[in-house]
Amino acid sequence: MTLVKEGMMAKAWIVAGALALGMAGPAAGQAVVSPDVQIKPGDTAGLRKVGAEVLFWSQAQRDANFPAMEKIFPGHIVKAGGKVRALPAGKPLAVPEAEIDAFIAAQNVSGLIVLQDGKVRLERYARGYGPQGRWTSFSVAKSFTSALVGAAIRDGYIKSVGEPVTKYIPELAGSGYDGVTIAQLLTMTSGVRWNEDYTDVKSDVARMFLEPVPAGEDPTVFYMKKLPRETAPGSKWVYKTGETNLIGVLVMRATGKPLATYLSDKIWKPFGMERDAFWMVDPSGHEVSGCCLSVSLRDYARMGQFALEGGKGVVPADWIAESTRAQAAFARPGFGYGYQWWVYPEGRFGAIGIFGQTIGIDPKTRTVIAISAAAPKATDSAYGAARMAFVDRLFASTAAR
Numbered sequence: 158m159t160l161v162k163e164g165m166m167a168k169a170w171i172v173a174g175a176l177a178l179g180m181a182g183p184a185a186g187q188a189v190v191s192p193d194v195q196i197k198p199g200d201t202a203g204l205r206k207v208g209a210e211v212l213f214w215s216q217a218q219r220d221a222n223f224p225a226m227e228k229i230f231p232g233h234i235v236k237a238g239g240k241v242r243a244l245p246a247g248k249p250l251a252v253p254e255a256e257i258d259a260f261i262a263a264q265n266v267s268g269l270i271v272l273q274d275g276k277v278r279l280e281r282y283a284r285g286y287g288p289q290g291r292w293t294s295f296s297v298a299k300s301f302t303s304a305l306v307g308a309a310i311r312d313g314y315i316k317s318v319g320e321p322v323t324k325y326i327p328e329l330a331g332s333g334y335d336g337v338t339i340a341q342l343l344t345m346t347s348g349v350r351w352n353e354d355y356t357d358v359k360s361d362v363a364r365m366f367l368e369p370v371p372a373g374e375d376p377t378v379f380y381m382k383k384l385p386r387e388t389a390p391g392s393k394w395v396y397k398t399g400e401t402n403l404i405g406v407l408v409m410r411a412t413g414k415p416l417a418t419y420l421s422d423k424i425w426k427p428f429g430m431e432r433d434a435f436w437m438v439d440p441s442g443h444e445v446s447g448c449c450l451s452v453s454l455r456d457y458a459r460m461g462q463f464a465l466e467g468g469k470g471v472v473p474a475d476w477i478a479e480s481t482r483a484q485a486a487f488a489r490p491g492f493g494y495g496y497q498w499w500v501y502p503e504g505r506f507g508a509i510g511i512f513g514q515t516i517g518i519d520p521k522t523r524t525v526i527a528i529s530a531a532a533p534k535a536t537d538s539a540y541g542a543a544r545m546a547f548v549d550r551l552f553a554s555t556a557a558r
Contacts, residue, residue: 188415188442189234191435196231196442216265219512219531224267224290226451227435233417233444235425235434242429242459247276250554257281260547264513264540267292268454268529273522273555275462282454284531291435291451292529295510298436298450299401301424301460303343303480303497305408305416307472308423314411318343318496325407328375332382337390339407342400343496344484350387351397365399376439377402394485394494398447401497405446416444423471428463430456448510454529461516461525464498464506481506481518505552511535517548524555 190196214222222229250271257279261269267286271279286292294301309315315325318340323330333349341347352360361384370376381399405416412419417436425434434456437449444450452460467477483493483500491502498506507517513530526548534540 186414186418188418189236191227191232191234193227194229194231196438198441216531216533220284223293223512223531224286226293226437226449230437232435232437233415235417235436236421237430237433238426240429241431244272244275244277244455244458247273247278250279250551251557252279252551252554264530264544265532266513266528266530270454270458270527271551271555272458272462272525278555286529288453288455289432291432291453293514294450294452295448295512295514296398297508297510297514297516298446298448299497300508300516301420301450302401302404302408302416302446304424304468304472305419306339306343306404306496307468307476307480308419309408309411310476311471311473315339322403322407325410326378326403328378329382333384333386334382341390342404344394344494345397345400346391346394346485347400348386348388348390348392349384351384351395351399353396353398361399375406377406401447402445405444409443416446424463427471428459430459432456454527457516457527457529458525461518461527465518465520465523465525513544515544515548519552519555522552522555524552526551
């Protein structure tokens, strides 16, 4: 599937570079620091080296490391609250076990869950994973970051998505981001030129963190502000994970809180997430907002349920609807990109991460599907098409009740 290939290939830059992200100055507020790996301010070399290897881990390394990223990288803990949102058992899906087993084996799936009307109709684990564990999200985290923008708007930290990005990141004034709105950043339609090809040593994703950054400057902003404008803002969609990281900078500055703290306060505790999450941080101790959030399978499903229910009480009333419509359309009918969400035919939407991470949502059948995986390849069109075909199969099964 072309859209899946484009989206997932675009995300792969995170593994190659974003782990070395840094942000200038401490954020106001406090974060719960993960106790496993010490944060070493300014130490980008180690994270860059390890990050560059993630794409090339063996299958055994992926199986071992994807559920244990906090043992390898420093990060913050997204604290859950005391009250857990129940996910009661529902009627089992009428999908043959052999078909499910074949999908799990072929795609190296570690966890698969299907909710309908908030009830569990299918839940399977494999590869040594279980309901008490966490699994890395890769770019599925982008949709979580999008929700934090909505929360910041509802809380009054941000006035609207129509505001200029330079209001919150003034260092971008005079750059290609002059006149670019928050909405255009969210939809990756800034018009700023960007090369997301992680196989190209001269691409932006390969060079972004290689240059020395002056003391006191944010590395992401330092690099992004040098990029030239390619087209008028709003006229062209180009996948740019660097812009998702700018969104993280913007939210942190607007709220004065670490992203993990804000996510805990706005969603994790009030929505009843079951387990703490882990959000990887850069050497300055700030969350890498375009990726690197590790969450339990049931809490991925709860996040999908949060979006399905419209994020009531957390984001503006129309936020999820606006986030999940095709703000940027593609040549293939029915497909598009919203506010950090992928848009699919039949009113469905979802989040995608490399190596098979998936949240799929179908409002018509009130269904949420979450998949954690350690796929053999980071991106592959045939693999992506097979995964989406199986997801469609599950949606069809829920429609049949």
